[in-house]
Amino acid sequence: MSEIKTFDCVVIGGGMVGAASALSLAQLGLTVALVEKHQPQAFSIEQPLDLRVSAISLASQYLLEQLDVWSQIMLWRSCQYQRLGVWENAFSSVEFNAQEIKKTHLGYIIENRLIQLSMWQQIEKQKNIHLYCPESLLDYQQLEHGVKVQLTHETLTAHLLVAADGANSQVRQLAGIGITGWDYQQAAMLINVKTQLPQQNITWQQFLPSGPVAMLPMPNHDISVIKNELTALQQKIQFQGCASLVWYHQSDKIKQLMTLSNKQLAEEIDDVFPKRLGKVKVINKGSFPLTRRHANHYQKGNVVLLGDAAHTINPLAGQGVNLGFKDVLALQTVVSEAIAHNELWYNSEVLQRYEKKRRIDNLVMMSAMDGFYTAFSHPSPVVKFLRNSVLFTVNKFTLLKNKALKQACGID
Numbered sequence: 001m002s003e004i005k006t007f008d009c010v011v012i013g014g015g016m017v018g019a020a021s022a023l024s025l026a027q028l029g030l031t032v033a034l035v036e037k038h039q040p041q042a043f044s045i046e047q048p049l050d051l052r053v054s055a056i057s058l059a060s061q062y063l064l065e066q067l068d069v070w071s072q073i074m075l076w077r078s079c080q081y082q083r084l085g086v087w088e089n090a091f092s093s094v095e096f097n098a099q100e101i102k103k104t105h106l107g108y109i110i111e112n113r114l115i116q117l118s119m120w121q122q123i124e125k126q127k128n129i130h131l132y133c134p135e136s137l138l139d140y141q142q143l144e145h146g147v148k149v150q151l152t153h154e155t156l157t158a159h160l161l162v163a164a165d166g167a168n169s170q171v172r173q174l175a176g177i178g179i180t181g182w183d184y185q186q187a188a189m190l191i192n193v194k195t196q197l198p199q200q201n202i203t204w205q206q207f208l209p210s211g212p213v214a215m216l217p218m219p220n221h222d223i224s225v226i227k228n229e230l231t232a233l234q235q236k237i238q239f240q241g242c243a244s245l246v247w248y249h250q251s252d253k254i255k256q257l258m259t260l261s262n263k264q265l266a267e268e269i270d271d272v273f274p275k276r277l278g279k280v281k282v283i284n285k286g287s288f289p290l291t292r293r294h295a296n297h298y299q300k301g302n303v304v305l306l307g308d309a310a311h312t313i314n315p316l317a318g319q320g321v322n323l324g325f326k327d328v329l330a331l332q333t334v335v336s337e338a339i340a341h342n343e344l345w346y347n348s349e350v351l352q353r354y355e356k357k358r359r360i361d362n363l364v365m366m367s368a369m370d371g372f373y374t375a376f377s378h379p380s381p382v383v384k385f386l387r388n389s390v391l392f393t394v395n396k397f398t399l400l401k402n403k404a405l406k407q408a409c410g411i412d
């Protein structure tokens with residue numbers, strides 16, 4: 001039986017949110033144990049672009065800078081975008097531009113694994129963070145002033161247990177915290193493509209009767225650049241950009257699309273997606289169910305839930321991990337203020353302030369996405385007229401447009 005190790009905080013889940021949380025708590029001088037099941041694959045330039053990518057907002061960029069992980073991500077690969085387009089038809093087309101809110105860009109598209117890896121690099125440099133990986137949570141027990149956490153090979157005690165273990169959070173279940181939510185009838189297919197026409201400074205989304213289709217620009221990744229410059233040049237002429245396409249549709253249709261060869265899928269994309277891409281070459285594809293989950297509480301005793309463990313949202317506007325990063329910042333702020341005021345920073349009362357800071361904001365964003373989703377999937381001509389009128393109005397009124405844009409960037 002190994003000895004019990006003691007930390008200020010134990011974080012379960014070393015994904016983007018858990019790793020950010022470990023770094024942010026360590027910045028306050030606290031000792032942190034970070035527990036993760038799976039070691040992420042190390043980065044090398046030859047690797048093809050991952051399927052799982054995120055649109056990272058300005059607010060999230062500022063947090064990643066504060067955690068000192070941003071510059072490494074920029075050295076690896078990412079794609080900045082300055083414009084964001086949304087439309088159902090030409091009449092209602094809205095285009096947001098970074099210049100309108102006096103910014104150089106609206107965000108970056110980054111592979112999830114690279115964000116996580118950059119944080120792990122930083123974690124390795126921190127003396128007050130101990131990484132347990134591969135390791136898994138088995139159980140935890142609430143103590144008078146903290147928790148006792150049973151892992152597969154270790155036993156830890158801490159004042160605070162942070163659940164960042166994703167949508168099916170085991171910590172949330174062990175804590176007996178219920179959820180409200182449902183499965184959407186649609187699924188999302190993520191498709192990495194090379195496009196004939198370049199469009200690396202914009203991300204866009206068109207609402208179709210069957211569900212939205214979206215394009216997230218990706219860094220121009222062409223390994224033949226390294227191997228053979230001439231071939232690379234020829235390929236660049238034929239395929240100038242990389243992109244992550246998102247295709248929302250009924251789950252059965254997505255299942256059927258997944259059975260197609262890459263060549264057949266490219267033909268379907270050609271039929272359905274806007275003609276902005278030119279011809280596409282499919283590189284990789286995968287499908288994901290869409291679920292909405294909201295934990296009934298974010299805090300119980302000395303446990304707090306962050307990121308997808310607390311909320312999963314329709315990925316329509318790419319807000320999921322951005323909300324998770326806001327949770328990270330809120331928890332850091334609450335704990336830091338408590339330490340500054342000589343309070344017991346892990347007290348229930350203090351931890352409830354974290355929930356208070358985040359719950360409404362998350363709920364508003366989740367409900368807004370559901371509102372969009374419902375309004376744009378409704379077949380009624382009246383609803384169609386109304387939703388297009390709303391987009392048309394947003395486009396005409398600068399104040400309204402800028403407010404919506406700042407919200408999306410997380411800086412309002």
Ligand SMILES: Cc1cc2nc3c(=O)[nH]c(=O)nc-3n(C[C@H](O)[C@H](O)[C@H](O)COP(=O)(O)OP(=O)(O)OC[C@H]3O[C@@H](n4cnc5c(N)ncnc54)[C@H](O)[C@@H]3O)c2cc1C
Pocket residue numbers: 012013014015016017018035036037038053054055056112135136137164165166167170188190288306307308309315317318319320321322323324
């Ligand atoms: C199709 C799709 C597109 C999306 N696009 C965007 C986007 O553009 N922008 C955006 O902001 N968000 C987007 N999201 C949402 C985003 O991917 C999630 O919000 C984000 O990945 C959640 O991160 P997390 O760290 O909370 O959870 P996860 O990424 O699920 O990480 C949880 C970690 O915990 C570990 N773990 C789980 N259980 C245990 C255990 N018992 N012991 C130890 N470790 C454990 C797991 O191995 C994992 O590493 C999208 C989601 C989908 C489905």
